[in-house]
Amino acid sequence: MTHITDRSGTVTDNGGTTDQRVQTVAGRVMNPAGADASTFDGSVFVVHNGNRQQVTPTPCTMGDCQPGEWEFTTDLVLNSGSNNIQVVVEDSGGSQVGSSSTFNVNANIPARDLTITLTWATDLNDVDMHIYDPSGNEAYYRSLGGIPGGNLDLDDTNGFGPETFTMESATPGEWTVKVRYYSTHGVTSEVPVTVRVSKHEGTPEVFYHTFTAEQANSDDTTNDWTVTTFTMP
Numbered sequence: 035m036t037h038i039t040d041r042s043g044t045v046t047d048n049g050g051t052t053d054q055r056v057q058t059v060a061g062r063v064m065n066p067a068g069a070d071a072s073t074f075d076g077s078v079f080v081v082h083n084g085n086r087q088q089v090t091p092t093p094c095t096m097g098d099c100q101p102g103e104w105e106f107t108t109d110l111v112l113n114s115g116s117n118n119i120q121v122v123v124e125d126s127g128g129s130q131v132g133s134s135s136t137f138n139v140n141a142n143i144p145a146r147d148l149t150i151t152l153t154w155a156t157d158l159n160d161v162d163m164h165i166y167d168p169s170g171n172e173a174y175y176r177s178l179g180g181i182p183g184g185n186l187d188l189d190d191t192n193g194f195g196p197e198t199f200t201m202e203s204a205t206p207g208e209w210t211v212k213v214r215y216y217s218t219h220g221v222t223s224e225v226p227v228t229v230r231v232s233k234h235e236g237t238p239e240v241f242y243h244t245f246t247a248e249q250a251n252s253d254d255t256t257n258d259w260t261v262t263t264f265t266m267p
């Protein structure tokens with residue numbers, strides 16, 4: 035990767051500064067299976083300040099593609115201050131076979147009271163986060179701004195996430211986080227799900243759950259995972 039891009043299309047290069055929290059990271063990686071392979075035989079991760087986020091590579095189509103080169107794009111929500119970003123490629127056995135140099139950007143944005151991130155370990159399928167503030171307002175895929183002052187960045191419907199909720203000044207009181215397996219999109223395996231809750235951009239508290247394919251049920255709350263309930267001061 036050589037740069038990040040915010041939603042207005044403004045590019046920030048390595049070593050640069052931005053005042054926009056939500057960015058797009060894109061880049062190219064070599065397929066561990068070689069130049070002639072039609073599937074990507076491995077995994078690609080964007081590592082942001084130590085947190086690994088898996089992304090979906092697709093065959094390189096734009097511009098001067100080299101043999102065996104694939105590309106990826108993903109959303110990234112920056113932290114206030116320093117952000118270190120690295121791209122890592124693993125082969126299908128989980129051994130690291132490639133990595134980029136570390137990209138650093140300084141984000142000139144306020145620290146957040148609350149950051150909640152949902153990721154899952156399967157490609158193609160749709161998992162959703164539902165967040166309830168102390169007044170019962172809900173932020174979810176159909177109402178990304180459903181909690182006044184907060185922002186759920188997007189609804190990822192095709193694998194891995196992340197879906198990230200951020201709020202600079204979180205309402206005091208009791209908050210609840212739930213996760214629903216919305217649709218398998220043909221995935222039959224179990225779905226390991228991870229939620230990270232970080233207060234004041236500190237070390238996240240991490241929660242794990244596994245859904246089965248039978249638990250995917252769109253707008254039915256029956257199989258919801260209640261991740262955590264916590265109090266903001």
Ligand SMILES: [Ca+2]
Nearest residue numbers: 161162189190
């Ligand atoms: Ca989703």
Ligand SMILES: [Ca+2]
Nearest residue numbers: 190192193195
């Ligand atoms: Ca996705």
